[in-house]
Amino acid sequence: MRLYLNEKPRAFVITATTHALIIRHPSPTYKHRSLRGFIQGHKNKDNTKDNSRVFVEFVSKDYVDVSMYRDVTPKGAKLIAFLGILSLKSKIFLGFVTKDEHVASPTMNEKIYKITGTEFYCLNNDEYDHLFDLDYNSYMDSERIKYPASSVQNLLSSGAFYYSMDFDITSHIQERGFGRTEFQLIADTSYFNRFSWNKFMIGELLEFRNRLTPQEQRQVDSSGFVTVIMRGYAKSVNTEIAGQEALMTLISKQSCAKEGPLFGDWGCDGNGFVSNYLESEVIIYTEKFCLCYVIVRGNVPMYWELENNFAAKTFLNANGKQIEFQRSFEASQEALVRHFDRLGNQFGDVHIFNELSDKSYKGVLNASFEEQIKYYLKHREDSKPAEFKVFYTHLPIPASRTRKLGYTSQNPYDIVATFIDSAVRFGALFYDNSSMSFVGKQLGVFRVNSFDSLSKANFLSKVICQEVIKLAFQDIGIELDREFFSKHAKLWQENDSQISKLVLNYVSSTDKLQTSSVSHASSVKTHITKKYLAGMVENTKPNELALLKLLGRLQDQHVITVHNPLHDYVANELNQRSKEFTSQSDISLFASTFNVNGTVYDGDIEEWIFPNDKMHDLVFIGLQEIIELKPGQMVNTDFRHKTQWERKILDCLSTRGKYMTMWSAQLGSIALFFYVRESQLKFVSNVEFSFKKTGLGGVAANKGGVAVSFKFSDTSICFVCSHLAAGLSNDDERHSNYKTLVKGLQFSKNKRIPDHDVVVWVGDFNYRINLSNEHVKPLILQKKYAKLFEFDQLNQQMASGESFPFYGEQEIHFPPTYKFDNGTKVYDSSEKQRIPAWTDRILYLSRQNLIKPIEYDCVPNITFSDHRAVYAIFQITVKIINQTIKKKISNHLYETYKLKHGGLQAIASSAFDVDKKIFDYDNRNLPAPSSDKSKWWLDGGRPAKVTIPGLADHECELVCNPWHPINPFVSTNEPEFVPLKELESMLD
Template sequence: MQCKQCMVYVRDRPRAIALCPTRPPLSSRVPGAATAGTQVLVITLRDTTNRGRHAPAPGSDPRSAIGCDLHLADVSVLRDFSVLDADPVYGCVGVIYHERDVYLALVTECDFVCQVLPREAAYSLRRVSFLSLSSAKYDDWQRYDPNPTEYDDPAVGSSSGSGYGPHPCQALSQYLAQASFFFSPNMDMTRNLQARYTDCISSERAVPYDVKYLWNHFLLKPFLRFRASLDRAQQQYLDDAAFLVPLIQGYVGSVPLPHASVTGPNQLCIVSRSSSGRAGARYLTRGLDDMGNVANEVETEVICLLGTRCYSTVILRGSIPLFWEQSGLQISDHKIQLTRSAEATEPAFRLHVQALLQRYRRVHVVDLLKGRDGGSEYTLSHAFHSQIRHLQLPDLVRYTHFDFHAMCKGSNFANVELLVDRVADSVKAFGFFLIDLKELRILRQQGGVFRVNCMDCLDRTNFSQNALSWATLAGYLRVVLDQPASVMSHIRQEHAQLWVANGDRISRLYAGTGALRSNVLKSGKSTWTGLLQDVTKSVSRFYQNNFQDQSKQHVMDILLGKTPEARKIHAYLATYDVVRRHLTAQADRFLRRQSLTFFVTTFNVCSNLPRLSDVEKWLATGRGHAQPDAYVIGLQEVVDLNVSQVVSGDSTKRFQWERLIIRALDRIAATREEGTRASGDDDDESDAPEPVNYVILTSEQLIGACLMVFIRRSLAPHVRGVETTLKKTGFGGLAGNKGAVALRMQIYDTHFCFVTSHFAAGPTNYEERNADYRSIRDGVTFGNGRAVEDHQYVFWFGDLNYRLNLSYDQAKSLLAQDRLQEMRRYDQLIAQKAMGNIFHNYYEAPITFPPTYKFDVGTARYDTSEKRRTPSWTDRILIRSAGYDPDTADLTDDVHDGLQEDAGEDDEEDEAGGAGRGLKFEILRYISYPLTTSDHMPVLALVRAEVVEVNRSVRRQLIQDISKELAVATRPGDGKVGSPPTASDSRRAYLSPPSLPPTAKLIDVEPSPSTADETPKATTKLYHKKPPPPPPTSAQHKTKKPATTATPVILRLPPPSSATTQWWNEKRTGSNGDGDIIPPSDPLSSNPFRDSALSLEKATREAALGRTGVGVSCNGETTKVAAVELPDYLDDIFESHADEQLDGWEPIKPSVEI
């Protein structure tokens, strides 16, 4: 079956690439249609001279975003282009910034796989070529591309290419060609049949694909945003032309069913879709993330086509939805570590289950892990079952444990039928999806799904899924086919063969080799040959997982936009700016601000463990203030920093500290509750504080440095995006005796980063300590390339080891006189910070406590040893909130400027947001605590920090309201130049930003041939109302400016634009300097709000969780929004995120009884 193709045209100056379909789409053949005639898709980089922050030149700051212009144009524009001397392509995979350039990815070779349904074909990628959007250097792609093998080959190769040498995108091209990517030009492969047909019948779908299974979503984002801005006719043309190629990863295969005595096409097909939400290699990506995504999550659909009736059933696999890790340097025993407590895991686990219930209505979990004698596997299985029990949803979520190894011991794999018997009730209740394709009539829907897992969801899972799938399919076939047992046996063998191929493909993608026990699934019995093959695969897995997965993971992260070098590419739409400006002005309607209290402490424990009573007193130091919402504890020298500890990295002491702190916090909470009752407040229960108990969120250790975070149990549902990372600085970055542990997390919609560090020692080694600071600041990166200072708040604390430039006797003398203020003049950290060498824009509260180092262990005496180390403030806590200066309790100047001048600018920043412009914080206490079990004393800070929460439902409604106003405002008046403005004309002038290019013709006159090359000049008079000024500052509240009245303005029209010259990309001349614009005489042709509010409803679905960065101005008790960074909480209002957290925890119950 022939796939749709496009010809590629290029233009050098200015650089542009155009795609023209080789055959006109059906929608272009309708007479009188809005898209009648062939149109081409033109892609260009946005001119850097036009609002340059939208499109930094390739090779500039790797953290900024890039803008591109997309538009559908008449085929006549190709007269300025030249056709590329190459074969037609099969569509566009997307655009990507890589190796300091921007590339357009095109499918240049593909293979036909099968017809999933009549006239719905599936293809596999064979070759993806990358053309530069900035130069013609790589236009001859056939000389640059590597020569990838067929998609069946599992390994990601590293050939050097041919002709001109390796292409910069060679590794990405090879991965796309060899990692089982599939697409279809005439069907949506990201959704199963039931989702496709029920969505089509029940409602108009705002988003064309399911982004959960759309692997090139990051590359396609600007195209999807552009598509959302088109009217329906243009969208239909874009889809019919198959310009865009949505990719799924997984497996597609089919076999004919010649023995089925049904008239028409008879075939059995399997389509597996791997989720891109938590994609990665085996030992690098395990378990759950805070968005509810799990590793190796695959939806497998079995499709049986008999005549006009199509059967479909879906079954899932996915890693155990807990936070856990497993080391890869093992062959037999797999040591597993749960990295987050059950309480802290619960919110993300609920998100995972909620997403399953919304998609499939009911879920039956089949757990194949080992039982009580299974060691680590049993620990994981027990924790999983506990989370399910805690849901208390027995009618919606069922759990069955089936110890596969024990039940099928001795190669008795036929015992898997015992599993089918155990879940027979669900097999019958869930059923399958059935549709009559001729009448497009749904006869039955699948009412639930099996979620099957083992450790890696590979071998045991595939074997069991085959049995469950056949149980459902056999029940259907016995009803519709009147065939003898031999025919059913043949169909069962074909079904098993498909599952063998499916299991091998998924196993290669995740673990690097084919699935184990494939021979048993093929033949139904175990053989020596099969055992030898399994041993070979196990050894190969060990090698792949430990020595090749890192490079494979890196290429995967490039594709998904998760590398530090990744840059967003935005499709520029004029109407997008209008919506952003109005949301900025009304941000206080959907932003809620509140304060949280953090207890932050650092303690070099000298490898000693204090008593429980001492820890309780230490952590209860802030009892006079509000109960902390979180305890953030940084410890240093948890273990002795000797050679054996540096090599082994023992975690025993860390676990002891965790248990000790939890016990102390429980005792503190109990003491507070008793104190409340004793105070006699029991009579007024409404004023009694709720009992507070804490759960450990996470902990991480780098040899001696350890970071632990404990949060209120009630706060846990609002915490997500938790990541930890380590940075070694000892011995030139090779050893972990010195270094840092960093953690990032998002509370509500505010981003926090906590860094606890241990710097180089030595009285005079401040330069080494400065280098440690810079190494950690610049070297620590989290997911999506976030750095330490890409967060609204940064708390940096630890044994920073900065000393006093005093002798021992001088320091002791000043201490005896209590002259702490004078001692601070000799502090190295204060001096280096004042010189701008370290901790720029960090704040430390005034030090009012004596030096915390060095003491004789067990006493409060400073060092009496022979070395007599000078008492110093080595243990410190510093805080950063970008744009906020606590000394003035107000926003810094750059934020005030942004409020008054740039509130409407398109400052596209990183997701973590420019770090939240001036969120207010207050240090309530900054003291040391006299704990004498170490040669240091702990330092603590009680900090009240302002956080922001986005009300997404209010924001969604606000976007819809703005869209309606915009639709009204863009309706034309009487169209006569120079006539007084109508109400809609005035509103249009108000809504449109000054730089908005009108899409209508500026002069409705065609130039004569004799003057075609001349620059026409024309002046005209029209009435224009200026946009209102920004909201007044506090100093401006006293006076009110009179309302602006319509005044006649003389405007000189610019020359008309052409395919190569656009006046809006050039320097504006002849304007009055006030930003006057010409209201278009026609509605904006690209207005996405014109047809329905549905296109705007998709706005908030695409906003990823926790992209809020706001600046606040605090005056007394009032708090006002100051400089709101829209990209943080409004990343792209024209896109749709499937992973946005849903409001509340309300599982959707089945609407139809099956």
């Protein structure tokens, strides 16, 4: 990455291998800045608006002639990544990473770097341009170089911040998935945005990026033009598992989302964000598999703060400390609900581990929190079925015990016993690299609740993670040795030291604060942190002030709005000409569901896969009861049946044409298979997978749902396979299962099932018919399916708008598919005499009527199971974009503009007239946008100006005299106005 400067008009060009980023401020200030700024202000009255605007263009490097610019890439260093745009007072700076250190590799294809050097360049002022001529190492260590961004530069270079060019470092593996070869930005979503410490600097750049085409977004990401950083800890160590080399990584990310103090003895804000919030992820990677586990911790999510009242030691306690509750019980309850709802929506079930002591001032806080949590849990029980479950355990661990136990390879059994059930219930993310399939997934999270979220919370996090790792590997028959757990414990010990230092250093006036001085720092930090991240910062310590600047929380900082006029012009023209490169195409989909009753059928399945002898572009098949589950497993490792079924279906498809398994997945006894015809592979992209347990209230994987999300050209499609609660009278529980799945099945950037253009949902829904056997069987013999359908539970719930609202289902012309005696066509003849029902269903949902139902039927002659296979055929209308033609038109538009306006650099210098110049509003019957020169609401867009008598008739343009005293009562010989030419000649 290189940096170039055009001095007048001032503009920076950042170049990567193939593309460039052009950045320009509309009103830069030059060396005689007071007078130049005055003249600029005279010519353009809206200075405040000017200072918050930046023009940015992302273009091919071929369109920029860098020979016209001055190369200002720092000598003795390199520009590695662009950190964004930082506004400080009246100046705007561009930030870059210049030095880094490789510290971690979560997987073989991912690297994490610690930032050890940064550089900032002023965009709208040439005051610091002399630094370009100095050697980077010589002036970086010099104390004489001080400018507004220097404190932020030092902060970012302190070794506490991390980034990656391979993945979004604010995310965890379960969110971003496996098998991706391209960078995917996730930090702009609600949960992960809290870990983006340069979000103030890149917020507008993210919006700029999101307005680009998907291809351009990938180019921006790969070029390092939008880099996300986190603050905390990251490290990988080499280890060994069952004789195989492995990597063990621990990543901890501090949150910067809370309003007010981010660290210290404080509670939460109105949105439920707490001080000292930290998310830790343990990753164990080998050639065969990858295991990941996430745990979170933070201060008590209520309105509270610690008061140090030294004058009242005698009647408070020995330390003179007391807990102050600033808000009412109801206000704290609302914040607490928001905090845990956000966790539940992101992770699923939540187990709260409360470490607060029941003594002293912490006991006061604990009593208040327990009152809040009991009310919260009772309210959830009394309300409708919740989308996630919350569990609570109070486990006060004395600090003396954590010090005694230390970070060893052994876990205290009494502590383990309190969370082992939830650990098994939540599971862990376990990915099999060889079969490229998910063996397990983390379906809940432990939330450690403590006073300051430091050493004791870190210790408990280590204990939980160690036990989860041990249980997961036991499920696959691997016993981990003591050396492995010793390395794991050492990572957590280093994590504790680093995080404690980062939390406490922000109140220290020196960088020499050590972890051992925690008690002393705690006695004074509350007084200092009252001003941290608040409006009054005159007594703020330097490191606090740097954090404030980085996060954009000083009163004189403002958000920089990024304008992208050239790209907007091209995008607008492309939209107008979309018919030239966009077409619609109809593709065929075969979807099927089959409860196979734990059997791998060895017979012919051609009747099932090709019921009408036609090939289809997409094939989606969901199976239920593919295996018999064993209770109490962290991960499900028996996927032999899944592999056999996947191969059997693919072999059958291959008898008619070439197909590829695009995705296959298994959750317990539920499996999903997605095949694509080879000729259509080029249109399929962004394939993602998700699943959710619902069995036994979310504990077991015998019930639940599996989903795959993808894009077919420009159309987003989601396939879902589920197995809902059984039983004639359990329709309410089935409705609850549906709600859990529609909320819990989510993909990257919190994308959920209804967010797709087309949804096809198959499965054993287990909805029954509310009639007796004496009524049902005669109607089946008479083929009066419409009459039976009136009493179908799913039909009744869909008609009332409860389950599957807005979904459609083709008319049923086949008999109930459940329950038969195995190997026969006879309905259940056992003692239970189960009532026949349409348990196996296929539903669909579409925006703009993109899906057309063609056929809906069952397969009566494959009888090995107690269910019958059900299939549906659809026609889906997809939008196809010819990228070759689109690229050709786009290039032509760029070239046309370049020829017409003299190159891309003109886009920046055109300043406020840029919108009018680029967009031909007259031809679209729209007025040109207003500016400081003209207003569209005045007739004909006449200039808007004020005429001062005596000046209008003057032969030369007069401007206000900058030397004239501001105070009108001061006597002076200076005239009020002077000729503009005379003033400019003095500057020259």
